[in-house]
Amino acid sequence: MSAEPTLLAPDEGQETQGAPPSAGRSGWASLRPLVLRLHFYAGVLIAPFILVAATTGLLYACSYQAEKIVYANELRVPVGENKTELSISKQVAAARKAHPEGTVSAVRPSPEDGATTRVLLSGTPGVDADHTLAVFVNPYNGEVRGALEQYGSSGALPLRTWIDELHRDLHLGESGRLYSELAASWLWVIAGGGLVLWFGRRRSQRKVRGATGRRRTLSLHGSVGVWAAVGLILLSATGLTWSTYAGASVGDLRQAIGQTTPELTASAGGGGEHAGHGGSGAGGAAGGESAGLDAVLTAARAEGLGNPVEIVPPADASSAYVVRQIQRSWPEKQDSVAVDPATGEVTEVLRFADYPVLAKLTRWGIDAHTGTLFGLGNQIVLAALALGLILMIVWGYRMWWQRGRGGSFGRPMPRGAWQNVPAYVLVPLMAAIAVLGYYVPLLGIPLAAFLAVDIALGEIAYRRGRRSYS
Numbered sequence: 001m002s003a004e005p006t007l008l009a010p011d012e013g014q015e016t017q018g019a020p021p022s023a024g025r026s027g028w029a030s031l032r033p034l035v036l037r038l039h040f041y042a043g044v045l046i047a048p049f050i051l052v053a054a055t056t057g058l059l060y061a062c063s064y065q066a067e068k069i070v071y072a073n074e075l076r077v078p079v080g081e082n083k084t085e086l087s088i089s090k091q092v093a094a095a096r097k098a099h100p101e102g103t104v105s106a107v108r109p110s111p112e113d114g115a116t117t118r119v120l121l122s123g124t125p126g127v128d129a130d131h132t133l134a135v136f137v138n139p140y141n142g143e144v145r146g147a148l149e150q151y152g153s154s155g156a157l158p159l160r161t162w163i164d165e166l167h168r169d170l171h172l173g174e175s176g177r178l179y180s181e182l183a184a185s186w187l188w189v190i191a192g193g194g195l196v197l198w199f200g201r202r203r204s205q206r207k208v209r210g211a212t213g214r215r216r217t218l219s220l221h222g223s224v225g226v227w228a229a230v231g232l233i234l235l236s237a238t239g240l241t242w243s244t245y246a247g248a249s250v251g252d253l254r255q256a257i258g259q260t261t262p263e264l265t266a267s268a269g270g271g272g273e274h275a276g277h278g279g280s281g282a283g284g285a286a287g288g289e290s291a292g293l294d295a296v297l298t299a300a301r302a303e304g305l306g307n308p309v310e311i312v313p314p315a316d317a318s319s320a321y322v323v324r325q326i327q328r329s330w331p332e333k334q335d336s337v338a339v340d341p342a343t344g345e346v347t348e349v350l351r352f353a354d355y356p357v358l359a360k361l362t363r364w365g366i367d368a369h370t371g372t373l374f375g376l377g378n379q380i381v382l383a384a385l386a387l388g389l390i391l392m393i394v395w396g397y398r399m400w401w402q403r404g405r406g407g408s409f410g411r412p413m414p415r416g417a418w419q420n421v422p423a424y425v426l427v428p429l430m431a432a433i434a435v436l437g438y439y440v441p442l443l444g445i446p447l448a449a450f451l452a453v454d455i456a457l458g459e460i461a462y463r464r465g466r467r468s469y470s
Contacts, residue, residue: 111308188236259358266338291344
């Protein structure tokens with residue numbers, strides 16, 4: 001993506017190497033060496049984290065289709081001639097007969113012909129507290145097709161869950177999430193910087209055809225990077241929305257300006273964009289109240305809630321049933337209703353159309369990032385972006401190697417580039433970086449560390465008389 005350095009990898013322009021800064025430069029001419037140096041060090045130190053995130057992200061993009069193949073027996077059943085389904089209550093009863101352990105936390109009726117019904121059980125022995133046991137029931141005859149652990153509102157089964165956790169935290173828990181947040185915090189910086197450098201490069205130097213050696217590697221990298229830039233920046237931004245530290249800042253901002261995701265007041269488990277990711281939802285026994293699951297579903301259908309839906313039983317005697325749409329593909333279905341368990345009447349309706357703008361954007365961003373918003377097409381784009389990112393990192397390190405002279409390896413750009421930037425550009429830039437670093441700490445802290453180490457090394461070089469300029 002960049003012209004002289006690599007996107008997500010270390011390198012920089014030959015023409016600036018070893019040249020002292022000229023006085024009086026302004027604008028892009030003075031800012032470019034600073035961008036080059038930041039791009040170089042960010043590529044050297046952050047690219048390995050991004051490489052891991054890209055590799056695991058590629059696996060995750062492929063996991064949706066793999067899941068359909070691996071768990072075909074649980075997910076699909078032959079469609080009977082009359083296509084008559086049993087009542088939801090009978091399907092739940094069949095699931096409970098096979099698996100009496102735990103409590104019913106939700107039911108996902110068969111969303112289409114040939115798809116099984118999922119009865120989700122929480123508090124099941126041997127199942128992670130953040131997961132549920134999904135019992136798959138044939139809706140036509142009540143046959144239990146199997147039971148698998150399920151995680152999250154997207155209904156991830158063991159294969160996709162394992163890959164998801166690898167991508168998110170390397171199976172290291174909360175501490176492991178720092179790696180993915182670090183990668184997301186820097187991806188947009190490196191991608192954006194590389195894009196600016198690429199377009200600042202002379203057109204004749206961008207061409208791949210006829211180029212050889214380092215220039216060909218750079219041109220291949222840049223060409224792929226330009227096409228991938230927007231997607232990479234969006235991946236970075238959407239990934240940060242549910243990260244540990246930057247995600248908290250985003251949440252605080254949304255709350256301050258009244259853009260949080262609304263919830264039903266009668267909801268047993270909440271209806272936010274991450275509903276289902278942190279627990280099982282409700283603990284009541286499905287079908288135990290007078291209205292029953294089928295009456296509740298009928299009431300929700302009357303309010304326009306089409307498939308796929310999830311029915312959450314009341315958490316306690318004072319709570320209502322919650323029926324919510326769970327389609328995350330376009331067009332999204334995210335409406336939800338609360339239903340009185342005693343009467344079967346709808347007591348509250350929440351429409352996705354009434355969500356605040358930022359709540360909608362957050363929902364769409366997360367679903368695009370996880371590959372559900374546009375289905376298979378979305379997953380193909382994510383896989384292509386991840387593969388392109390991997391190639392650009394490899395090309396970047398290859399360019400770094402190709403820049404060596406003899407025994408030299410990966411020569412960095414000289415220090416002092418910031419001294420040539422006019423104050424009217426440098427001061428606002430530093431202020432903006434400071435504010436951004438405060439709200440995105442895994443960008444700000446490493447950047448401060450880069451600067452501290454760089455200044456220290458510069459002073460050492462100066463005292464030894466080896467610094468060309470300061």
